[in-house]
Amino acid sequence: MSVLKTPLSLVSVGCAMVSASVFSQDSSLTNPNISAVLDGYYQSGDRGLEGRGEGFGLGETELAISANIDDMFYGKMTAILAVHDSDTEVELEEAFIQTMGIGAGFDIRAGRFLSDVGYLNNQHPHTDAFVDRPGAYRAFMGGHYFDDGVRLTYVAPTELFWTMGLEAFKGNKMRAAEVAEEHDEHDEHGIEEEHVERDYKTIGVYSAFTKLGGDIGASSSWQLGLSYLRNENGMGFIEEEHDDEPHIAEEHDHSGHNHNAAYSGENTYIADFVYKWAPNGNYKYQHLTLSGEYFRVTDIFSFEEHDHDILSTEKSDDYHQGWYVSGVYQFTPHWSAGLRYGEVDTHEVHGEHLDAQKLKETELSLAWHHSHFSTVRLQYTNQKGTNFDGFEDDNIITLQYVMALGAHGAHQF
Amino acid sequence: MRINSKLIKAVAGLAALVCSTAAYAELNVFACEPEYASLVKSLAPEADVYSATTAMQDPHQVQARPSLIAKMRQADLVVCAGADLEIGWLPMLQMKASNSKVRSTDEGLFYAAEHTETLDQLDNVDRSMGDVHAKGNPHLHFDPTKLLEVAKGLSAKLIQLDPQNKPQYEAAFNEFSEQWQAKIPQWQALAKPLQGKKVIGYHSSFRYLFNWTGIEQVADLEPKPGLAPTSSHLATLLARAEKGDVMAIVVASYHDDRGAQWLGERANLPVLMLPMSVGGNEQSTDLISLYDNVLVLLNGVQ
Structure with a gap:
């Protein structure tokens, strides 16, 4: 994660955007698309799992440049400006190149980009119909998982849409927390503070996914996806010391903002579907989108026992899971409404055992679109937590705007 | 042996099919x-x-x-x-x-x-x-x-x-x-009586049609290109239509005609839905019949 905190770098990024935009009046395919997304909100309470906080705030302010580099390569850069407390962080969310057909249906993308696992992950959050990503995404993908790596995709020459892909990523942000044996001042044994450095794999994440899709008549379209994500560094280790209470550094306990996955495991399985309908397939006036995803994260923890210098490891059978279903109906060009329900079941280390947690979210949103580029959204959220970071039963109202400036790239299905 | 000969025929047929497509x-x-x-x-x-x-x-x-x-x-x-x-x-x-x-x-x-x-x-x-x-x-x-x-x-x-x-x-x-x-x-003969006629359109969908037929689009149901008609905008169009020189309200086959119908009823103007392309109505089966049909429909309201 490249975080530039100096005001100077902010200014230089800003200047780069301004000077480039002078030349982009003709938004042709060969000139760069330069766009910004503005996202601001007021919310009446705090959301769990790195969701938006109470009060006035800004979501992700996005600056993006994209273009065909030549007839072979496409490139895109997206910078995110996020404000947390008094810090403004500039983060590169995307900086990738992609081939535009290397033959036989294959393509390669390299650099920093959004993983194509699941349905929502490769979509930019500003296109979402709800204020925050579903809890499952906030718990297991850090909101949306982007990282440095490479992807190979294949599109089959079939009437039915069928694509397959393989990805490899650095995976730092998907790492399970380091095991730390903290010994306080009142440590009876008088041993110096010991910090067990975990030997992380440098290529931490591999993924494989496939998507199928097609039309049903002129009015309906569908897509199904299956993904598997292997996280070499995803399993947490719990050390059982007889005198000491074991500790695990929980990254999501850190104050401030991060894009790291709050809950990880070695294996993540995702199944997703999306169905879209518009009368006669004409999306101008009315359309309906139904979607849903299921996440299962396994091999989340193993227990390590030191007994006379013999290390025994026992894997936990517990797993994390999360799912959501969502329906969004745009009933006029200016108004849309959405309903989403999702659950997250996770486990947190407590002492020498795992405690089950649950978060249920019911969300109702109503959005007004003055044009394709401007949205004002009112959302009601009910979050019910069981043993979940102190969240029990909250009713939250959010008022948000999301607006796009400049030449904006085409959206995905 | 009968099964075999059937199999051979099937294989030969399949091979012929593959070869013919190739x-x-x-x-x-x-x-x-x-x-x-x-x-x-x-x-x-x-x-x-x-x-x-x-x-x-x-x-x-x-x-x-x-x-x-x-x-x-x-x-x-x-x-x-x-x-x-x-x-x-x-x-x-x-x-x-x-x-x-x-x-x-x-x-x-x-x-x-x-x-x-x-x-x-x-x-x-x-x-x-x-x-x-x-x-x-x-x-x-x-x-x-x-x-x-x-x-x-x-x-x-x-x-x-x-x-x-x-x-x-x-x-x-x-x-x-x-x-x-x-x-x-x-087509030029069919377009002749349409020359100089005034219409209220929806978007600039028929810009080229109106250009060569000499029809003038005096107002647009869209307040701005790409924005759907609003009630306040329709009210200004009603005022425009009451001048009495407008022949019809013309919308395309992919447009929602509710705004046009509202205006048509109040201004007592015919609402004409023209096929935007081939397949836009039953008569428009190719480009020539599309042109024929659009000109016949326009002549029907003048």
């Missing part, structure tokens, strides 16, 4: 709009043509949906209006389809707008102007002269991609061109 490897064409699918069918009768949209769908707002990616994956040629009409979805399809044949206009990509002069080109585009295109109005298939220019360019593109069948493409173009040029005087 021998007549048709050009696989992906058209963005039905008017260009129809034009390709005229110019390359053997081609396998797919239209990404229908005349009931606004080509500005199309989803880069899975079926379109699958179709573009297999295309030898992609034919679109261009002038940024498909800017919201075509680049995404090109990226997802992993088909190098159709990424550049030097190869299997064809933009109609690059083969004729578009109307209303702008030097400077600002979002406050609404959804306008700097490269001019892309709905150019309703001008008979410009469409013939596009047909000529498209025929050359077909020959470039499939030089072996050059004589067939030339013959098909000549036939189309003759038929088309024979129709132009008939």
Whole structure:
């Protein structure tokens, strides 16, 4: 994660955007698309799992440049400006190149980009119909998982849409927390503070996914996806010391903002579907989108026992899971409404055992679109937590705007 | 033995089928709009043509949906209006389809707008102007002269991609061109009584049709290009319509006609829904019948 905190770098990024935009009046395919997304909100309470906080705030302010580099390569850069407390962080969310057909249906993308696992992950959050990503995404993908790596995709020459892909990523942000044996001042044994450095794999994440899709008549379209994500560094280790209470550094306990996955495991399985309908397939006036995803994260923890210098490891059978279903109906060009329900079941280390947690979210949103580029959204959220970071039963109202400036790239299905 | 002979026949039949498809490897064409699918069918009768949209769908707002990616994956040629009409979805399809044949206009990509002069080109585009295109109005298939220019360019593109069948493409173009040029005087005769008539339109969808027929679009149901009619805007249109010089309210087959009907009732004006493209109504089965039908419908209300 490249975080530039100096005001100077902010200014230089800003200047780069301004000077480039002078030349982009003709938004042709060969000139760069330069766009910004503005996202601001007021919310009446705090959301769990790195969701938006109470009060006035800004979501992700996005600056993006994209273009065909030549007839072979496409490139895109997206910078995110996020404000947390008094810090403004500039983060590169995307900086990738992609081939535009290397033959036989294959393509390669390299650099920093959004993983194509699941349905929502490769979509930019500003296109979402709800204020925050579903809890499952906030718990297991850090909101949306982007990282440095490479992807190979294949599109089959079939009437039915069928694509397959393989990805490899650095995976730092998907790492399970380091095991730390903290010994306080009142440590009876008088041993110096010991910090067990975990030997992380440098290529931490591999993924494989496939998507199928097609039309049903002129009015309906569908897509199904299956993904598997292997996280070499995803399993947490719990050390059982007889005198000491074991500790695990929980990254999501850190104050401030991060894009790291709050809950990880070695294996993540995702199944997703999306169905879209518009009368006669004409999306101008009315359309309906139904979607849903299921996440299962396994091999989340193993227990390590030191007994006379013999290390025994026992894997936990517990797993994390999360799912959501969502329906969004745009009933006029200016108004849309959405309903989403999702659950997250996770486990947190407590002492020498795992405690089950649950978060249920019911969300109702109503959005007004003055044009394709401007949205004002009112959302009601009910979050019910069981043993979940102190969240029990909250009713939250959010008022948000999301607006796009400049030449904006085409959206995905 | 009977089973064996059946098996042999089946295998031979299958082999023949495979060989025959290989021998007549048709050009696989992906058209963005039905008017260009129809034009390709005229110019390359053997081609396998797919239209990404229908005349009931606004080509500005199309989803880069899975079926379109699958179709573009297999295309030898992609034919679109261009002038940024498909800017919201075509680049995404090109990226997802992993088909190098159709990424550049030097190869299997064809933009109609690059083969004729578009109307209303702008030097400077600002979002406050609404959804306008700097490269001019892309709905150019309703001008008979410009469409013939596009047909000529498209025929050359077909020959470039499939030089072996050059004589067939030339013959098909000549036939189309003759038929088309024979129709132009008939259409001009039908357009004559329409000259100078005033209409209220929806978007600049029929900009080219009105331009060559001499019809004047005095007001637009859209307050700004791409924005749906609002009640306050309709009220100003009602005031305009009450002047009494407007012939009709004209909307396209993919437009919602509620605003037009509201205005038509109050201003006592006929509301005419014209097919935007081939397939926009029963009568419009190809480009020639589309032109015939649109002119008959317009003459019906004057």
